[in-house]
Amino acid sequence: MQIKTEGFVIKSIKYSEYDSIITIFTRKLGKVSAIAKGARRPKSAFKAGIQPFSYSEFIIFKGRSMHTVNQCDAIEIFYSLREDIFKLSYASYILELVGAVITEDQTNNSLFNLLGKTLYMLKRKNIEINTIVRTFELQFLEFSGLKPNINSCVECGNEEMITHKFSHREGGLLCEQCVGKDKCAVNVSKHTMRLANYLLNADMKKITKLKISQFLNEDLSKITKRYILEHTNVYKFKSLEILEGLVE
Ligand SMILES: [Zn+2]
Known part of the structure; x- marks a missing residue:
């Protein structure tokens, strides 16, 4: 059976001399791993469209044990994300998060649209990367069904x-009254929670130039990162390790 669907390439690994296996977040099939035969040949028509981040239109053949990419037309390859180490690291982090929660045969249009908007906004010039990433993290949690309770007591x-x-x-x-339920609960500023509420409901396209203070960014980031580690099957943020090394 052949299926035509748009998708974002989450991962691309070398399979043999000329072939690659790619993991794609597709609109119609959820997460899919498929072999792209001949994709590593210098003149392959697939080459651009199967790189990580690429947003492409795929024709995928669903085999019994393995899916095959029969056609791949790149729509946007997000070249500028690869040229800036900060954008590259954060875009990789975003793909890592998405890859951790989506599953095969489970579509998630809200998350698909959020990923698209986030990558398109990240590639722009003169943007507030922190604001975009914090907004992504919060909306990602909501669309994955993992949203923390930030308006009222969870108990x-x-x-x-x-x-x-x-x-x-x-x-x-x-x-x-309920704080005794978890001795490891951490202090968080009410301003941070107010910001979290705002970003959670914000339109990604409208917050790209919104500057948030270093304190609020760090306070919010501390909460969301640990929350993501505890509630998804991500055990460390591989993509952010290079970045943290650069900043230190
Ligand atoms: Zn309570």
């Missing part, structure tokens, strides 16, 4: 909190 629903304690394990804020 009792209390909305009138004086102190803000965030429990990674319980999945959100804990009020003064």
Whole structure:
């Protein structure tokens, strides 16, 4: 059976001298691994469209044990993301997160659209990368069904909190009465939670120039990164390790 679908290439690995196996987040089939025969030949028509980040239109043949890419036309290869180490690392991180939660035969249009918008915004010039990445993380959690409770206490629903304690394990804020549920709950600023609420509902296209302070960025990033590690099957952020080495 042949299927025509758009998709983002999440991973591309060398399979043999001329072939590659690519992992694609497709609109119609969810996550798919497929062999792209001859893709590594110098004149292959597939070459551009099967690189990581590439957004392409694929014709995929669904075999019994292995899928095959029969055709691949690149729509956008996001070349500029490869030229900037910061953008490259964050774009790789974004693909890593998406790859960790999507599964075969499970479509997720909201996440698919979010990934597209995020990569298109990241490739622009004069953008606030931190704001885009923080917004992606929050909306990614929502569209993956993992959104933490950031408006009220996750245990009792209390909305009138004086102190803000965030429990990674319980999945959100804990009020003064419920904070005993998790001794590892961490302090988080109410301004950070307000920002999180704003970004969660923001249109990715409209926040690309919004500057957020270093404190708020770090406070929010600390919460979301640990939350993602605890609630997905990502155990470390391989893509961000190079970047952290550069910043230190
Ligand atoms: Zn409570």
